[in-house]
Amino acid sequence: MKFNITDFVKPWVPGLEEYIPGKTLKGYIKLASNENNYGPTLRVVRAIEDNRLLTHIYPHMYELIQKKVSGYCSLTHEYAIVGNGSDEILDMILKVFKGPALGFYPSFAGYKLFTKILGENYLEINLNKDFSFPVDEFIKKSKDANILFLCNPNNPTGTVMFEDDIIKILNEGKITIVDETYYEFYGKTVIPLISEYNNLIVLRTFSKAFALAGLRLGYAISNPEIIRLLHKVKPPFNVSSMAQMAGVGALDDEYATKMIISKILKDREKMYREISRKFRVLKPNANFLFVDVSPMKSSEFCEKLFKEKIIVRNIGKLEGFEGEYVRISVGTEEENRELLRVLASF
Amino acid sequence: MKFNITDFVKPWVPGLEEYIPGKTLKGYIKLASNENNYGPTLRVVRAIEDNRLLTHIYPHMYELIQKKVSGYCSLTHEYAIVGNGSDEILDMILKVFKGPALGFYPSFAGYKLFTKILGENYLEINLNKDFSFPVDEFIKKSKDANILFLCNPNNPTGTVMFEDDIIKILNEGKITIVDETYYEFYGKTVIPLISEYNNLIVLRTFSKAFALAGLRLGYAISNPEIIRLLHKVKPPFNVSSMAQMAGVGALDDEYATKMIISKILKDREKMYREISRKFRVLKPNANFLFVDVSPMKSSEFCEKLFKEKIIVRNIGKLEGFEGEYVRISVGTEEENRELLRVLASF
Numbered sequence: 001m002k003f004n005i006t007d008f009v010k011p012w013v014p015g016l017e018e019y020i021p022g023k024t025l026k027g028y029i030k031l032a033s034n035e036n037n038y039g040p041t042l043r044v045v046r047a048i049e050d051n052r053l054l055t056h057i058y059p060h061m062y063e064l065i066q067k068k069v070s071g072y073c074s075l076t077h078e079y080a081i082v083g084n085g086s087d088e089i090l091d092m093i094l095k096v097f098k099g100p101a102l103g104f105y106p107s108f109a110g111y112k113l114f115t116k117i118l119g120e121n122y123l124e125i126n127l128n129k130d131f132s133f134p135v136d137e138f139i140k141k142s143k144d145a146n147i148l149f150l151c152n153p154n155n156p157t158g159t160v161m162f163e164d165d166i167i168k169i170l171n172e173g174k175i176t177i178v179d180e181t182y183y184e185f186y187g188k189t190v191i192p193l194i195s196e197y198n199n200l201i202v203l204r205t206f207s208k209a210f211a212l213a214g215l216r217l218g219y220a221i222s223n224p225e226i227i228r229l230l231h232k233v234k235p236p237f238n239v240s241s242m243a244q245m246a247g248v249g250a251l252d253d254e255y256a257t258k259m260i261i262s263k264i265l266k267d268r269e270k271m272y273r274e275i276s277r278k279f280r281v282l283k284p285n286a287n288f289l290f291v292d293v294s295p296m297k298s299s300e301f302c303e304k305l306f307k308e309k310i311i312v313r314n315i316g317k318l319e320g321f322e323g324e325y326v327r328i329s330v331g332t333e334e335e336n337r338e339l340l341r342v343l344a345s346f
Numbered sequence: 347m348k349f350n351i352t353d354f355v356k357p358w359v360p361g362l363e364e365y366i367p368g369k370t371l372k373g374y375i376k377l378a379s380n381e382n383n384y385g386p387t388l389r390v391v392r393a394i395e396d397n398r399l400l401t402h403i404y405p406h407m408y409e410l411i412q413k414k415v416s417g418y419c420s421l422t423h424e425y426a427i428v429g430n431g432s433d434e435i436l437d438m439i440l441k442v443f444k445g446p447a448l449g450f451y452p453s454f455a456g457y458k459l460f461t462k463i464l465g466e467n468y469l470e471i472n473l474n475k476d477f478s479f480p481v482d483e484f485i486k487k488s489k490d491a492n493i494l495f496l497c498n499p500n501n502p503t504g505t506v507m508f509e510d511d512i513i514k515i516l517n518e519g520k521i522t523i524v525d526e527t528y529y530e531f532y533g534k535t536v537i538p539l540i541s542e543y544n545n546l547i548v549l550r551t552f553s554k555a556f557a558l559a560g561l562r563l564g565y566a567i568s569n570p571e572i573i574r575l576l577h578k579v580k581p582p583f584n585v586s587s588m589a590q591m592a593g594v595g596a597l598d599d600e601y602a603t604k605m606i607i608s609k610i611l612k613d614r615e616k617m618y619r620e621i622s623r624k625f626r627v628l629k630p631n632a633n634f635l636f637v638d639v640s641p642m643k644s645s646e647f648c649e650k651l652f653k654e655k656i657i658v659r660n661i662g663k664l665e666g667f668e669g670e671y672v673r674i675s676v677g678t679e680e681e682n683r684e685l686l687r688v689l690a691s692f
Contacts, residue, residue, distance in 0.1 A: 003519040003545045008443045008492050009575060016578040024406035033404050040401040048401070048588075052394040055386045055592060056557035058379050060370035084430050084562070087581045095463060097354045117441060117579045146354050173349040199349045211402035214587035216430070229355060232362040233463045235433045241560035242394075242588050246401060 012119045019113055023311055029338060031329040032313040034155070034182075034288045036211040036264070038332055040246070041256040044212070047249035051242055059237050061244040068251050069204070069219045073191050078224040081231060082247075084238045086181065086205045086218030090114040093147065093201065093220075095233040097175050102145035104133065106156060106318050108179065111149040126320045131157040131282060131290075135165045142172050151179040153186050153285040156315055156327040160285045166190055170197045177201045182286030184209030184261055191221055198223045206243075208287060209261055210250040217243040268330045274340050280323070287330045290315075292323035301326055301346070308342045310335075358465045365459055369657055375684060377675040378659040380501070380528075380634045382557040382610070384678055386592070387602040390558070393595035397588055405583050407590040414597050415550070415565045419537050424570040427577060428593075430584045432527065432551045432564025436460040439493065439547065439566075441579040443521045448491035450479065452502060452664050454525065457495040472666045477503040477628060477636075481511045488518050497525040499532050499631040502661055502673040506631045512536055516543045523547045528632030530555030530607055537567055544569045552589075554633060555607055556596040561589040614676045620686050626669070633676045636661075638669035647672055647692070654688045656681075 022032030030037070040048075062082065070080035083089040091114050094101070099120025103111045104127050115122040123145055125138050131154075142148055148169060153160045170176050176199055178190050183204060191202050201222040207213035217239065220230065250257065264287050271289060275281050280292040293301040301324070302314040315325035330336060368378030376383070408428065416426035429435040437460050440447070445466025449457045450473050461468040469491055471484050477500075488494055494515060499506045516522050522545055524536050529550060537548050547568040553559035563585065566576065596603065610633050617635060621627050626638040639647040647670070648660040661671035676682060 001517045001519050001543070001545075005544070005571060005575075008521050010442060010444055013442050013575060013578055018578075019582040021404060021406070021582050024403055030403070035402045035404065037402060039399055044401060045398050048394060048398040051560070052391050052398075053385055055390060055394070055560045056381045056383060057370055057376070058367060058381065058553070058559040059562070060367070084434075084586075085581075085583055087583065088430075091581065096356060096359050098356055114581075171347045173347050175354050197347070198351070199347075207404070213404040213583075214397070214401045216405070216583060216586045225351060229351075229359060232359055232364075235431075235437065235460075236365040236367050237431055237433060237559075237562060240430075240562045240586055240589065243586065 010119060012116065016116055019109060022313055025311065027309060029310045029331060029335045031331050031335065031339065032311045033213070034208055034286070034329045035213050036209055036260065037335060038211065038260050040211045041250065041253035043249035043253040044246045047245040048242060051245050054241065057241065059239055059241040059244055061241060062239060065239065065244040065247045068248050070221070072251050073221050075221065078227060079194065079221050080219055081227050081234065082217070082219045082239050085207065085216040086203050087114070088238060089203060089218055089220045092230045092233050093177060094118045094120060096229045098146050100145045101147040101149060102142055103149035104138070104154065107149065107151045108155045127157065129321065131159045133159070133161045133165060135168060139169060139172055142169065142174055146174055148174050148176045149179065150177065153182045155181065156290055158282055158284045158286050158288060158290045160186065163190060170200055173199060175199055175201065177203055179203040181205050181208055185265065185286045194221060194223055198225065201226060206247055206250060209257055212243065212246055212250060215240065215243040215246050217247045264330050267333055267336050271330060271336055271340065275343065278343065278346060289328045291326050291328060293326055294324040296324065298324040298326050304346065305342060310339055310342060356465060358462065362462055365455060368659055371657065373655060375656045375677060375681045377677050377681065377685065378657045379559070380554055380632070380675045381559050382555055382606065383681060384557065384606050386557045387596065387599035389595035389599040390592045393591040394588060397591050400587065403587065405585055405587040405590055407587060408585060411585065411590040411593045414594050416567070418597050419567050421567065424573060425540065425567050426565055427573050427580065428563070428565045428585050431553065431562040432549050434584060435549060435564055435566045438576045438579050439523060440464045440466060442575045444492050446491045447493040447495060448488055449495035450484070450500065453495065453497045454501045473503065475667065477505045479507045479511060481514060485515060485518055488515065488520055492520055494520050494522045495525065496523065499528045501527065502636055504628050504630045504632050504634060504636045506532065509536060516546055519545055521545055521547065523549055525549040527551050527554055531611065531632045540567060540569055544571065547572060552593055552596060555603055558589065558592055558596060561586070561592050563589040563593045610676050613679055613682050617676060617682055617686065621689065624689065624692060635674045637672050637674060639672055640670040642670065644670040644672050650692065651688060656685055656688060
């Protein structure tokens with residue numbers, strides 16, 4: 001048999017780069033993935049317990065979770081699509097709409113990753129030196145793109161874009177994704193703009209404030225026409241029944257989550273103050289801190305913490321920017337105290 | 347703002363057809379999706395209980411489940427990739443390899459669905475009148491395709507392809523997927539051919555015999571080069587931690603599952619005998635029966651069962667074939683008895 005694999009592989013696939021996730025290790029404090037370390041609320045745990053004998057049934061509560069997330073956003077079900085994490089919704093967006101895509105740098109690595117996987121071009125505009133958004137430059141470049149990615153608050157910088165600027169970008173008439181992964185910590189949303197801008201897709205997740213990262217549950221809110229198109233490429237059983245039911249439980253526990261969020265925000269301010277005494281820290285807007293540890297090397301900073309059983313995210317140098325960066329999630333009160341204790345010796 | 351959505355949509359997306367899954371309704375016996383109605387084994391339930399407080403952590407047991415499934419196939423981890431159901435692995439295959447794809451008709455609807463979603467052509471060869479495989483005709487047509495889908499045993503017919511025929515097809519040197527979704531019921535596999543044929547990908551799932559359809563867990567076994575390419579397009583957190591751990595639990599309970607499988611196979615033979623008295627039933631090779639209910643209408647057959655709170659899959663007429671078809675899963679002993687009781691009055 002003659003078989004040459006390269007004859008069959010799409011040309012862009014061999015060059016794709018791997019994503020390196022934050023490490024999880026037993027006995028370590030993990031402040032590397034912006035998880036909510038207080039864990040799930042009671043109704044989530046109950047939903048899992050109630051479903052533990054029903055794993056053999058294909059997921060069949062899609063309509064329920066779809067209705068629930070849209071209701072959480074004060075909309076009806078036809079404005080929502082639910083995915084296996086918001087990652088999967090990025091994939092669906094890129095399956096429905098033509099590239100190229102445009103995003104800022106640094107920003108969430110997934111935009112580039114999922115764009116490239118589908119063989120589309122990904123264009124980037126560097127943030128300003130202070131990590132604010134060069135909106136006019138972005139708009140200029142957007143002429144060359146069909147899909148625009150805005151992450152607000154931006155990961156990993158935590159910087160935010162004002163609604164006026166988002167509107168300016170929306171007015172360019174391109175498919176515009178506003179990723180509100182950290183919405184529950186930031187408190188501001190552009191979902192009300194959906195009635196006016198039918199090129200707007202708002203991306204949300206249960207992985208951060210709602211503490212369901214391990215179950216994979218994300219959603220997008222947009223006008224019904226875009227939502228219908230996204231459903232055309234949605235795999236029939238993309239969201240597990242466990243994620244569907246846990247998501248319902250999480251939203252039924254919204255009040256409990258709000259309490260936890262305000263605790264995290266209070267602790268974040270304390271961490272921001274404390275760490276700012278030694279390092280340059282950007283004003284946070286989500287559940288993490290973006291820290292320039294120079295003149296220390298970021299790898300050295302992370303290794304020192306790792307020896308003390310604390311894992312943070314090493315961002316390192318950013319092309320076009322000065323400094324050495326790490327991203328530190330706000331953990332539980334106890335974890336944060338331990339981090340500050342260790343940092344005191346740096 | 348001027349925004350015309352059709353300027354942005356990939357041309358094949360609006361025409362995509364929706365997949366209609368089997369219904370799940372409380373109080374009904376569901377024999378429509380080839381699930382294992384005995385439900386999960388003890389170690390699966392334990393794994394879920396052990397993980398119910400850890401939903402906030404991103405999935406981090408990928409290497410473990412990858413090692414576990416490859417071990418189950420007597421191979422090492424570099425021969426396996428794990429997905430959010432085997433559906434997701436179909437999507438990955440179509441992201442890595444160029445179309446067109448070729449499959450039989452009727453067969454699993456997912457091959458066509460996922461091929462079309464990525465804008466690739468899907469070619470079909472009708473099965474023989476008796477639903478056996480027209481291998482030579484398939485081989486002839488395979489010259490026009492890069493990806494070949496074989497479902498063995500075939501869904502929904504339950505018919506099987508002999509290894510000699512699979513080898514003949516492999517010798518064509520195309521990317522060849524052998525979908526062994528029902529392997530645990532059929533007992534035969536082509537995994538040993540992987541060492542010889544580096545164009546072979548074997549697809550497997552935890553949704554059937556292992557009773558994890560609701561958690562979404564599937565895998566593929568192939569040579570390390572293909573597995574590496576598939577990992578290039580794998581989303582970082584595609585498999586939930588619940589599915590990872592439940593999968594490990596399921597394989598640790600392999601013996602318990604084997605007991606259940608032999609029970610299901612015994613009951614299947616009884617159902618085959620009984621239903622054959624009234625209708626034409628194909629010889630089953632998996633955990634379902636493919637039944638020609640003509641001269642009755644298949645929709646009428648299904649409705650009559652539905653009134654008695656039993657749900658089976660209405661296949662209906664098949665283009666190019668005579669008859670009216672339904673697919674009936676083998677359920678628990680009690681469910682099967684109820685089905686036969688109701689069918690006695692047909």
